[in-house]
Amino acid sequence: MARALRVVQVGCGGRAQSHLAAMQASGVVDIVAICDLDDKKLQETANKFGIAARYTDMTAAIREHTPELVDIVTPAHIRLGIVQSAIAAGAAAVLIEKPMALTAVESDALVALGQERLIAVNTQYRWMPHWQKVWKLLRSQKLGTVRTIRASTGVNLWEQGPHVLDLAMYAAELSGWGQPEWVLAQCVGEEFFGSTAVPADTSAVVGYGDNRMWINAGSSAPPVPQESVIWYQQQIEITGDRGRIWVSLNQGWTLWLDGKRTQGVTGWPADDEIAQQALFVDIRQALRRRGTGWQSFATSVESAAVRQRVMDTCARAAREGRRMPV
Ligand SMILES: NC(=O)c1ccc[n+]([C@@H]2O[C@H](COP(=O)([O-])OP(=O)(O)OC[C@H]3O[C@@H](n4cnc5c(N)ncnc54)[C@H](O)[C@@H]3O)[C@@H](O)[C@H]2O)c1
Incomplete structure (x- = not known):
């Protein structure tokens, strides 16, 4: 297999379980670290998926592991702030859950951040x-x-x-x-x-x-x-x-x-499992394309913002x- 995509997982709640299972089943992702503010959820999820590097501070996880993708699965009302912090810590590309934003101001801010890196929305x-x-x-x-x-x-x-x-x-x-x-x-x-x-x-x-x-x-x-x-x-x-x-x-x-x-x-969930894996495979391909190939990713914040x-x-x-x- 070609080199796996190195991912830091942020959030260990309900939806993150499907992301983690899909990443592992896809065979194209290496989950290098995982984090959640809630230590109990963090430990339980990390144990379930066998992930050694565990953090309650997302910034430290990103700085120490320099992932190719940060997968952020957190609630909508805190979306923009977490993406801003992840990018400030050095996130090279980000996948966020839906809805991408709750207001037009947040949506515009994410589109601006998505000009220089892939920010994709998980409409799988x-x-x-x-x-x-x-x-x-x-x-x-x-x-x-x-x-x-x-x-x-x-x-x-x-x-x-x-x-x-x-x-x-x-x-x-x-x-x-x-x-x-x-x-x-x-x-x-x-x-x-x-x-x-x-x-x-x-x-x-x-x-x-x-x-x-x-x-x-x-x-x-x-x-x-x-x-x-x-x-x-x-x-x-x-x-x-x-x-x-x-x-x-x-x-x-x-x-x-x-x-x-x-x-x-x-x-x-059978269709979801297939779709979520396929999305990670496509993200990996988009990020490995030369130059700015990632800009045409199907669910980039730019295209999601039109829906928003x-x-x-x-x-x-x-x-x-x-x-x-x-
Ligand atoms: N695409 C889909 O099919 C699908 C399905 C279900 C949910 N979702 C979306 O997924 C998102 C998350 O939903 P959920 O049900 O997993 O929520 P959740 O509340 O169960 O989990 C969110 C987790 O994020 C953690 N968190 C919050 N801030 C953090 C931070 N700064 N650093 C690290 N961890 C942090 C919380 O502690 C919590 O464990 C929502 O936007 C929801 O709409 C999408």
Whole structure:
């Protein structure tokens, strides 16, 4: 095997367990050190994954191990501060969890930091096997001209919107839609990340020329048939003039094409495990490319910020009660 990517892991909470398992299963990563402010979680996780170098201070871990990538899996409301500290300590590249930011100011700051190094966002669904098939389908233009994309999640837009919007907006890009132009939205209620409030429910339409993307996040989301877990209430539908595909996170997908209906399975966590490993393989490749090859990484903060801007515009359009430019 070619030389493994040297990674410092920051955070030993729930999601970090999936990152660590995926890094080890990928065979392309060497986890050189691990840290968490909480010593109990740190020791338990380090024991579970057999990692010797353990820190409660991320800065010391980065300075002593000079990793090629710092994988930061911490809550959203402290995201920017940790990335700034990691970079100040010498982080050469950073992977962060979603949402990349809670405000436009934080998002802009991360994009600025991402000009000189890879900062990637962990919207790993793109790498799920069924989504790889959808990207192929869209590239081959088998659905014909796509004019409508619907995306929904049962929880608030900042919580799961980064995933469903990443998928819907990538589908729009592959369908030749260009950039989102405007948003008209209605938001209801509030939920909190730390002390930052975000809309609890968002119902929006995004204009891309003559094409439309429909977004529901929260209680207005249409239920996924047979799904009882709120986190799995995620579905995307892409409609062209020759065919249509519907994809759920955990209840399969259906393709209607040329008068035929085809179906397949989707399932969490199996698809997540495959996707998370594939993302680490691609990050390693991007960082090993000569020069500035990393700049085109699929989920760089630059591309994630466009998704984030749509989310922010939903909140602004709802507040102002009018259509707003993205
Ligand atoms: N991509 C996905 O599919 C997916 C799935 C679940 C969660 N997430 C995201 O992952 C992020 C983390 O979620 P979680 O459930 O693991 O949270 P968590 O609260 O379980 O874990 C976060 C950990 O970070 C540690 N931490 C905080 N500040 C630190 C610092 N300065 N240095 C070292 N450690 C620090 C905390 O002590 C805690 O152990 C969230 O943004 C969440 O939305 C993503």
